[in-house]
Amino acid sequence: xxxxxxxxxxxxxxxxxxxxxxxxxxxxxxxxxxxxxxxxxxxxxxxxxxxxxxxxxxxxxxxxxxxxxxxxxxxxxxxxxxxxxxxxxxxxxxxxxxxxxxxxxxxxxxxxxxxxxxxxxxxxxxxxxxxxxxxxxxxxxxxxxxxxxxxxxxxxxxxxxxxxxxxxxxxxxxxxxxxxxxxxxxxxxxxx
Amino acid sequence: xxxxxxxxxxxxxxxxxxxxxxxxxxxxxxxxxxxxxxxxxxxxxxxxxxxxxxxxxxxxxxxxxxxxxxxxxxxxxxxxxxxxxxxxxxxxxxxxxxxxxxxxxxxxxxxxxxxxxxxxxxxxxxxxxxxxxxxxxxxxxxxxxxxxxxxxxxxxxxxxxxxxxxxxxxxxxxxxxxxxxxxxxxxxxxxxxxxxxxxxxxxxxxxxxxxxxxxxxxxxxxxxxxxxxxxxxxxxxxxxxxxxxxxxxxxxxxxxxxxxxxxxxxxxxxxxxxxxxxxxxxxxxxxxxxxxxxxxxxxxxxxxxxxxxxxxxxxxxxxxxxxxxxxxxxxxxxxxxxxxxxxxxxxxxxxxxxxxxxxxxxxxxxxx
Numbered sequence: 001x002x003x004x005x006x007x008x009x010x011x012x013x014x015x016x017x018x019x020x021x022x023x024x025x026x027x028x029x030x031x032x033x034x035x036x037x038x039x040x041x042x043x044x045x046x047x048x049x050x051x052x053x054x055x056x057x058x059x060x061x062x063x064x065x066x067x068x069x070x071x072x073x074x075x076x077x078x079x080x081x082x083x084x085x086x087x088x089x090x091x092x093x094x095x096x097x098x099x100x101x102x103x104x105x106x107x108x109x110x111x112x113x114x115x116x117x118x119x120x121x122x123x124x125x126x127x128x129x130x131x132x133x134x135x136x137x138x139x140x141x142x143x144x145x146x147x148x149x150x151x152x153x154x155x156x157x158x159x160x161x162x163x164x165x166x167x168x169x170x171x172x173x174x175x176x177x178x179x180x181x182x183x184x185x186x187x188x189x190x191x192x
Numbered sequence: 193x194x195x196x197x198x199x200x201x202x203x204x205x206x207x208x209x210x211x212x213x214x215x216x217x218x219x220x221x222x223x224x225x226x227x228x229x230x231x232x233x234x235x236x237x238x239x240x241x242x243x244x245x246x247x248x249x250x251x252x253x254x255x256x257x258x259x260x261x262x263x264x265x266x267x268x269x270x271x272x273x274x275x276x277x278x279x280x281x282x283x284x285x286x287x288x289x290x291x292x293x294x295x296x297x298x299x300x301x302x303x304x305x306x307x308x309x310x311x312x313x314x315x316x317x318x319x320x321x322x323x324x325x326x327x328x329x330x331x332x333x334x335x336x337x338x339x340x341x342x343x344x345x346x347x348x349x350x351x352x353x354x355x356x357x358x359x360x361x362x363x364x365x366x367x368x369x370x371x372x373x374x375x376x377x378x379x380x381x382x383x384x385x386x387x388x389x390x391x392x393x394x395x396x397x398x399x400x401x402x403x404x405x406x407x408x409x410x411x412x413x414x415x416x417x418x419x420x421x422x423x424x425x426x427x428x429x430x431x432x433x434x435x436x437x438x439x440x441x442x443x444x445x446x447x448x449x450x451x452x453x454x455x456x457x458x459x460x461x462x463x464x465x466x467x468x469x470x471x472x473x474x475x476x477x478x479x480x481x482x483x484x485x486x487x488x489x490x491x492x493x494x495x496x497x498x499x500x501x502x503x504x505x506x507x508x509x510x511x512x513x514x515x516x517x518x519x520x521x522x523x524x525x526x527x528x529x530x531x532x533x534x535x536x537x538x539x540x541x542x543x544x545x546x547x548x549x550x551x552x553x554x555x556x557x558x559x560x
């Protein structure tokens with residue numbers, strides 16, 4: 001067993017930072033741009049990580065991060081609770097990822113696109129770990145987008161059912177139903 | 193069923209360095225600007241595009257998605273555990289945690305065994321909360337400094353080869369090449385300690401001169417900045433500017449606190465320190481660019497703005513900010529009344545980026 005396998009570590013979203021937006025009303029154009037830059041500086045790495053995990057493809061991360069912050073830019077002025085910004089960005093990211101995954105799955109079903117192979121992001125992963133991750137993402141590629149996202153949020157992001165419900169904008173019971181379905185599907189696919 | 197090991201999931205993150213961040217920020221601004229310009233046509237175009245896409249899909253002509261950008265060819269190694277954003281928590285198998293207190297803080301797992309777990313604080317500041325385990329020592333290495341602990345909570349802030357250690361609970365042993373000490377609750381210090389200054393006037397901003405109060409204030413500043421309370425954070429740096437001994441990340445945080453608490457002149461000072469003292473740091477071009485924007489829009493000093501934008505090009509000639517910096521430099525020079533210099537830059541811009549997003553505006557600038 002490798003070093004990394006025996007010493008589990010987990011990046012969580014605990015202690016999410018709060019952000020006070022400044023300058024609203026005084027100089028709308030410059031204030032909004034300033035805020036977007038700050039929000040981006042503070043949260044782009046988090047959004048990129050969520051995007052990478054959901055899509056399993058580094059080449060699409062830049063596009064998705066840009067889309068998330070463009071949508072965020074339009075909503076910043078309406079954001080009433082600045083401390084909720086991280087969760088809000090994650091929700092946008094999840095919503096946009098689901099759309100991308102639906103399109104990707106449709107193209108795959110029509111034979112217009114191959115299943116993208118999971119790309120190596122960290123040279124410190126051992127060959128066994130790489131193989132484990134690739135296998136999981138290859139299996140997930142056959143999942144409906146919503147089930148895939150919920151499975152990843154649960155098993156990779158380590159989010160609670162309540163948080164998954166907030167991120168996916170659905171009820172806890174829907175989350176539970178989809179997780180059960182995704183896990184059963186995962187077992188079937190892996191055992192096949 | 194595959195059960196992901198947390199050691200694996202923590203590594204499922206893209207390389208997100210300052211260069212990639214800056215490149216994407218530029219693209220976001222471009223796309224926003226493009227949207228503003230083309231909004232009247234957007235609805236008609238999207239209807240047309242959707243129709244064509246549906247037709248394409250129907251006839252099996254949907255093109256495979258080609259992202260606008262991929263990973264760069266730079267081969268910066270990704271650390272084993274990289275908390276990218278402030279307050280990212282890394283949880284170890286025994287329940288111990290390491291929480292990043294600064295952006296860009298990097299932690300690596302070096303070795304692990306039944307008797308010892310060794311992590312390396314490569315950069316930034318971390319709070320470690322270690323679950324007591326007499327059979328297994330938790331060791332943090334930060335430059336020349338090694339912190340050994342059996343069960344406690346403490347903060348380690350790496351600064352080049354030195355590190356600040358502040359104990360919040362329990363007791364730790366701190367060792368460095370020629371010395372050792374023990375710290376208990378509320379104990380703190382920078383290690384290895386600097387030699388005693390020859391005179392009291394020597395090096396007033398030296399980190400060795402910090403007392404426990406200063407150390408606490410610095411940690412408080414980091415936490416306030418992380419929470420986005422820039423007014424309170426700025427109040428701290430205004431009271432104790434010596435807290436910032438000069439690493440680029442510290443200076444960037446100080447500049448953010450100053451800028452966002454409406455102290456642009458003070459922000460200029462911090463950003464200039466980044467470009468002067470850390471010209472090879474990946475944050476330096478962004479610092480120069482921010483400097484230019486502050487001079488231009490907040491301080492009304494176009495000549496100074498032009499110099500700052502010129503510096504962006506010097507610091508990263510092939511960087512993501514170069515095109516924007518060149519255009520903004522031309523605009524700043526024009527505003528400063530240096531028409532000929534502005535014209536030369538406009539020509540250079542149009543030659544290099546004939547269809548660049550600022551080309552139309554610059555043509556109008558010189559034809560005006």
